[in-house]
Amino acid sequence: MKVRFDEIDAKLRYKLMTASIIPRPVALVTSLDKDGNANAAPYSFFNGMSEDPPLIVLGLKRRDSGPKKDTARNIEETSEFVVNIVNWEMHQGMLVTAADFPEGVDEIPLAGFTTATCDLVKPPRIAEAPVAFECRKFVTVQAGIDREIAIGEVVAMHVKDEIWDAERQYIDWQGNLPIARLWGTLYAQLGSPVDGPVPDLNDFK
Numbered sequence: 461m462k463v464r465f466d467e468i469d470a471k472l473r474y475k476l477m478t479a480s481i482i483p484r485p486v487a488l489v490t491s492l493d494k495d496g497n498a499n500a501a502p503y504s505f506f507n508g509m510s511e512d513p514p515l516i517v518l519g520l521k522r523r524d525s526g527p528k529k530d531t532a533r534n535i536e537e538t539s540e541f542v543v544n545i546v547n548w549e550m551h552q553g554m555l556v557t558a559a560d561f562p563e564g565v566d567e568i569p570l571a572g573f574t575t576a577t578c579d580l581v582k583p584p585r586i587a588e589a590p591v592a593f594e595c596r597k598f599v600t601v602q603a604g605i606d607r608e609i610a611i612g613e614v615v616a617m618h619v620k621d622e623i624w625d626a627e628r629q630y631i632d633w634q635g636n637l638p639i640a641r642l643w644g645t646l647y648a649q650l651g652s653p654v655d656g657p658v659p660d661l662n663d664f665k
């Protein structure tokens with residue numbers, strides 16, 4: 461079976477891509493509007509793409525009714541955001557932040573989360589998140605009429621003390637790994653990590 465993407469509509473492309481590009485991590489993005497109102501929402505068109513400069517990428521779709529989502533507008537207006545990594549204790553709260561609340565509503569307390577301050581950017585981070593990345597807008601790419609790709613540069617990172625091994629400079633997830641998004645409303649629990657070293661070329665002689 462082959463599918464030519466110029467022969468199918470965007471909705472079907474989305475369905476096929478999100479069912480195949482799995483699992484995806486979830487960025488719970490916190491940001492501020494230009495009046496200082498906080499906002500939180502999850503984004504799973506998300507990944508890290510570079511470490512020098514350290515870049516994080518988000519795929520931000522417009523609302524079906526046309527305007528930018530609050531996260532996209534806030535990044536455009538204030539150039540700062542925080543990517544909070546989501547674990548299973550945060551799953552239900554994360555879903556609450558995805559609800560279509562009107563502009564200006566702070567989803568963070570509604571989701572049962574509390575905030576902590578950042579060091580280098582103004583938006584708050586989610587105190588419950590095991591890891592949070594403070595980001596500044598690097599560049600935003602307009603992709604089609606209803607998508608923006610926001611690339612953020614990480615300027616600081618927070619890791620919860622209980623999973624931070626300072627001696628080894630290592631994050632020890634202690635089995636409580638972040639959630640993974642599949643397709644639709646499905647999520648997956650990451651199982652036990654499996655070691656997979658790349659073979660040495662000498663092994664092929």
Ligand SMILES: Cc1cc2nc3c(=O)[nH]c(=O)nc-3n(C[C@H](O)[C@H](O)[C@H](O)COP(=O)(O)O)c2cc1C
Pocket residue numbers: 486499500501502503504505506519520521522528529530531532554555557558559560561641
């Ligand atoms: C797990 C999850 C992942 C999501 N990923 C995206 C995404 O990558 N891009 C997007 O535009 N919307 C995504 N959404 C939908 C937004 O979170 C939703 O539209 C939200 O209301 C936007 O909030 P905001 O206007 O406060 O930014 C996702 C929703 C969920 C539950």
